[in-house]
Amino acid sequence: MTQLAYYPGCSLHSSSELYDVQCKMVFKNLGIELKEIEDWNCCGATAASKTDEFLAVALPARNLGLAAATGLSEIVIPCSSCYSRTLVSQMTLAADPGLKASINDELSQKIKGDIKVSSILEVLLPKARSGELAAKMTKKLEGLKPACYYGCLLTRFPIDVNVPDDVENPQGMETVLKALGAAPVDWGYKTDCCGASASVNDADQSQLLMSRIFNDAVGRGANCLVTTCPLCQFNVDAYQDAVGKKYGIEKRLPVYFITELIGTSMGFDPIEMQVDRHFVDAMGLLKELNLL
Amino acid sequence: MSSSALKYEAATSTSLLTEVSKRSGQNLQACYQCRRCAAGCPVGEETGVTPDRLIRMIVLGDREEAFNNLLVWKCVACYTCGTRCPNNIQTARITETLKQMAKKSHAKPLIPRIADFHSAFMTSTRHLGRFNEIEALTIYETKTAIKELSQGKMKAVIDEMIGQARLALDMMKKKRLHLGVDKVKARSEVQALFAKAKGR
Numbered sequence: 164m165t166q167l168a169y170y171p172g173c174s175l176h177s178s179s180e181l182y183d184v185q186c187k188m189v190f191k192n193l194g195i196e197l198k199e200i201e202d203w204n205c206c207g208a209t210a211a212s213k214t215d216e217f218l219a220v221a222l223p224a225r226n227l228g229l230a231a232a233t234g235l236s237e238i239v240i241p242c243s244s245c246y247s248r249t250l251v252s253q254m255t256l257a258a259d260p261g262l263k264a265s266i267n268d269e270l271s272q273k274i275k276g277d278i279k280v281s282s283i284l285e286v287l288l289p290k291a292r293s294g295e296l297a298a299k300m301t302k303k304l305e306g307l308k309p310a311c312y313y314g315c316l317l318t319r320f321p322i323d324v325n326v327p328d329d330v331e332n333p334q335g336m337e338t339v340l341k342a343l344g345a346a347p348v349d350w351g352y353k354t355d356c357c358g359a360s361a362s363v364n365d366a367d368q369s370q371l372l373m374s375r376i377f378n379d380a381v382g383r384g385a386n387c388l389v390t391t392c393p394l395c396q397f398n399v400d401a402y403q404d405a406v407g408k409k410y411g412i413e414k415r416l417p418v419y420f421i422t423e424l425i426g427t428s429m430g431f432d433p434i435e436m437q438v439d440r441h442f443v444d445a446m447g448l449l450k451e452l453n454l455l
Numbered sequence: 456m457s458s459s460a461l462k463y464e465a466a467t468s469t470s471l472l473t474e475v476s477k478r479s480g481q482n483l484q485a486c487y488q489c490r491r492c493a494a495g496c497p498v499g500e501e502t503g504v505t506p507d508r509l510i511r512m513i514v515l516g517d518r519e520e521a522f523n524n525l526l527v528w529k530c531v532a533c534y535t536c537g538t539r540c541p542n543n544i545q546t547a548r549i550t551e552t553l554k555q556m557a558k559k560s561h562a563k564p565l566i567p568r569i570a571d572f573h574s575a576f577m578t579s580t581r582h583l584g585r586f587n588e589i590e591a592l593t594i595y596e597t598k599t600a601i602k603e604l605s606q607g608k609m610k611a612v613i614d615e616m617i618g619q620a621r622l623a624l625d626m627m628k629k630k631r632l633h634l635g636v637d638k639v640k641a642r643s644e645v646q647a648l649f650a651k652a653k654g655r
Contacts, residue, residue, distance in 0.1 A: 173586040177633035178626065204584040204639045209532055210576035216478065217652040225644065269647045319534035321548050322480075332539060356497050356533035360639045363595070364572035366618075368529055372497055396632075401622065439562070440630050 303344030584639025
């Protein structure tokens with residue numbers, strides 16, 4: 164078993180608990196044990212960067228200190244927002260030793276070393292390329308035509324980051340899902356914004372953004388959406404019905420976490436993976452395609 | 456853009472441009488108004504003001520317009536503008552910076568709901584060390600309702616309540632509503648970071 168440090172973040176401990184459960188199941192089957200870092204705090208998400216520059220760096224920095232204390236060389240962060248904020252914090256601190264020292268003064272577990280901060284795709288992709296994912300497959304994802312939805316934060320950053328994928332037309336999720344027999348559609352809104360917290364504080368705006376995403380996904384013949392981000396997943400799942408009604412889009416698409424589809428290919432029990440916890444029914448399509 | 460953007464005043468212009476550049480880490484003067492950012496901005500149609508216009512306002516020192524335009528408040532921080540900018544200016548960093556500056560100077564935000572949401576998020580995070588959906592939403596909705604009721608916006612308040620109650624019910628049905636309270640044990644450490652931020 165390989166060990167990876169693991170930062171679930173607040174979403175995976177609340178409204179997107181299913182993603183936490185699925186990550187652990189899928190990674191375990193790939194021979195990876197996720198070691199959740201001790202007593203982690205919220206990364207500040209987009210709220211910190213919109214209110215206080217210091218906290219936007221300092222909140223994820225405390226988690227980097229906790230991650231360093233594990234002695235492990237890599238930390239995986241499934242939530243795109245947590246991943247982005249943590250990586251940006253690490254890079255900002257590397258360039259600003261004064262700030263790092265000032266934050267370290269407050270921490271019991273100091274930031275040290277340079278643990279690799281990875282998104283879930285950075286861990287899964289090598290497994291797809293090496294054939295390890297396919298080797299664990301008991302069911303081919305035939306008939307599944309996902310529109311892979313990356314959202315903003317996997318490929319675009321507030322500072323210069325070496326993004327390990329095409330920034331405008333990423334292919335990471337497609338590569339993983341193709342290895343499992345799915346046929347991802349080509350579409351234009353894969354890196355467009357769902358509005359994130361605007362769904363709460365600027366609803367008309369975020370619903371307009373989501374309507375464009377649904378229109379294109381449906382128009383391209385996708386039968387589901389797939390994402391790695393719990394904030395994107397929640398928005399395009401929970402608000403899809405309301406947006407569809409408002410903008411005259413009839414078709415509803417289940418919105419899977421990538422781990423749900425990998426877990427399905429591994430033959431995991433959908434109830435154990437909590438696939439029944441979606442707003443737009445996500446069990447029906449899997450049943451229809453004989454994937455359960 | 457208001458005509459005030461065209462009035463150049465050396466003193467104010469220098470200070471706003473310098474302050475925003477320094478705080479955001481962006482070289483605003485590198486902007487040559489190619490408007491590639493405007494073409495990709497997902498909220499540009501609704502805000503009217505696009506990233507290039509915002510940069511121009513700041514360069515020209517129009518403090519009033521720079522803080523009180525829809526882009527600053529409705530920007531979803533998708534970072535599309537900055538990713539496509541040929542001069543590597545990340546305008547979303549500028550909208551973030553202007554919101555931070557408005558908060559620091561206790562200026563009234565153009566869209567209070569947006570500022571109040573982020574502030575409720577941070578209040579909950581300071582309290583528990585982790586973001587608690589129920590706590591943060593309660594703080595935010597209460598604050599918003601009080602403000603909007605005092606402005607006589609009864610219908611907006613009722614619509615919001617109904618909408619949120621529906622979502623909460625839906626979340627409960629789908630087992631997506633988390634009722635437990637997750638806390639950081641070493642909350643004092645998180646709160647020390649908040650205290651340090653305040654003193655800066």
